[in-house]
Every structure is written in structure tokens, then in C-alpha cells.
Amino acid sequence: MENEQAPGSLARALADVAAEREAQDRMWGVQEFPDGTGPAFTARSEEAKLECAAAWSRGELTWRHILTEEFYEALAESDPRSLRNELIQTAAVALKWVQSLDRRHGGTVHQTRDGHRSEKLVRDRIPEIIREAGGTPxxxxxxxxxxxxxxxxxxxxxxxxxxxxxxxxxxxxxxxxxxxxxxxxxxxxxxxxxxxxxxxxxxxxxxxxxxxxxxx
Known part of the structure; x- marks a missing residue:
């Protein structure tokens, strides 16, 4: 059974990602933006594939090559299902890279960005209501x-x-x-x-x- 605290463990890397996601949600709440992906990135995706293959053939493949290929493959997708699949693959490669770093350099404590100030849109009279209640918005x-x-x-x-x-x-x-x-x-x-x-x-x-x- 995998030691969850061992350097290079998937469980530890996933726990750090989950902690970071929770911290992001506390800071920003649910966020929704356009995807911004599509055929405009197809050429860059093909270029990244060729760079990855060339590095492999030379014996010079790095995590940078692999993650770049996955990243641009995601950017080239516009179909939601295909985009989701590519993003999952990108996230999986990023996690494998984290595991590799942990095996080589030991696991470090992940520092979430909880120190940042969070904010959200509120109704127009909310600051007035807070002041009436004795607060300082x-x-x-x-x-x-x-x-x-x-x-x-x-x-x-x-x-x-x-x-x-x-x-x-x-x-x-x-x-x-x-x-x-x-x-x-x-x-x-x-x-x-x-x-x-x-x-x-x-x-x-x-x-x-x-x-x-x-x-x-």
C-alpha cells in the first residue's frame, strides 16, 4: 500500500492540489470564464508534439516537453468533452511531475495562498447595513x-x-x-x-x- 506521506506519493500530491483548490475557492469563490480555446492553437499544438517527439528521439525528453504538449493539445480543443479530457490529461502530467520532484528532492509542505484578501460582489446597500451594525466595511x-x-x-x-x-x-x-x-x-x-x-x-x-x- 502506498505511503501517503512518502515523497513521490500520489496521495500526497493530490492532497496538496485539493488544499490549493480549497484555498482558491475561499479567496475567489466559484469562478466562470470563457474557455478561450480552439483551432487558433492547433499549429502550436502540432509544434509542441514535434518538439516532444524530437526530444524523445535525442534522449533529451523533459517534463517541460510533455506538459507543454498536453497543455497546447487542450488549448486547441473547442468541443467541451474533448477539452475536458485534455485538461484531465494535463492535470495528470502535472501531478506526475510533482511526484517526480518529490522523489528527487523530498516532499515539501505546500503553502496555500490563504493570506490574500478575498472579495466578492455585493448588493449596493450591504456596506451601509454593515456600518449600521457597527462594522467597518x-x-x-x-x-x-x-x-x-x-x-x-x-x-x-x-x-x-x-x-x-x-x-x-x-x-x-x-x-x-x-x-x-x-x-x-x-x-x-x-x-x-x-x-x-x-x-x-x-x-x-x-x-x-x-x-x-x-x-x-
């Missing part, structure tokens, strides 16, 4: 460029709170975020409702509890 005004990303993160946060509590009152928070996102696209609540009604007329709603069985 520290705030900043988000730039227009980061507003969409912050609202997407807030969407996940509010959806998660509803899922965790099953409290219908949380749906009002979710709706507020949806309205704010719609405003970024110059859509009024009335126009949102028009879009919803149009889709309901074309495709139906969810009132019949229909569940589609997907092919294998």
Missing part, C-alpha cells in the same frame, strides 16, 4: 471590464445557496443577479420576460417533469 468599485465576470461568479454563488438550503427566498437573489446580467446586454426585465415567453411557446416550459434519456 472595506469596499472598492469594480471596473466595467470585470463586472461581467463578478456577476457570473455571483450567479454561481446564489444558485449554490439555493441548492444548499432549498429556501425559495434565495431565488429572489438569483433573479436580481439575472437582471443585472441582462442589463449588461441592454435587456430590460420586460424584454427578458418576452424572451422567456417566446422560448416557452417554442419549446415548452418544465411543468411536465420530462426527463430525456441520453444515448450512451
Amino acid at each position: 472595506e469596499t472598492r468599485t469594480a471596473t466595467h471590464e470585470e463586472q461581467a465576470a463578478l456577476l457570473r461568479n455571483k450567479l454561481y454563488e446564489e444558485a449554490g445557496e439555493y441548492i444548499a438550503t432549498n429556501d425559495p427566498a434565495e431565488l429572489a437573489d438569483l433573479l436580481e443577479v439575472l437582471h443585472a446580467l441582462a442589463a449588461l446586454h441592454d435587456l430590460t426585465p420586460e424584454q427578458m420576460e418576452e424572451h422567456r415567453a417566446t422560448k416557452a411557446a417554442e419549446r415548452g416550459a418544465f411543468s411536465k417533469r420530462l426527463v430525456l434519456r441520453l444515448p450512451h
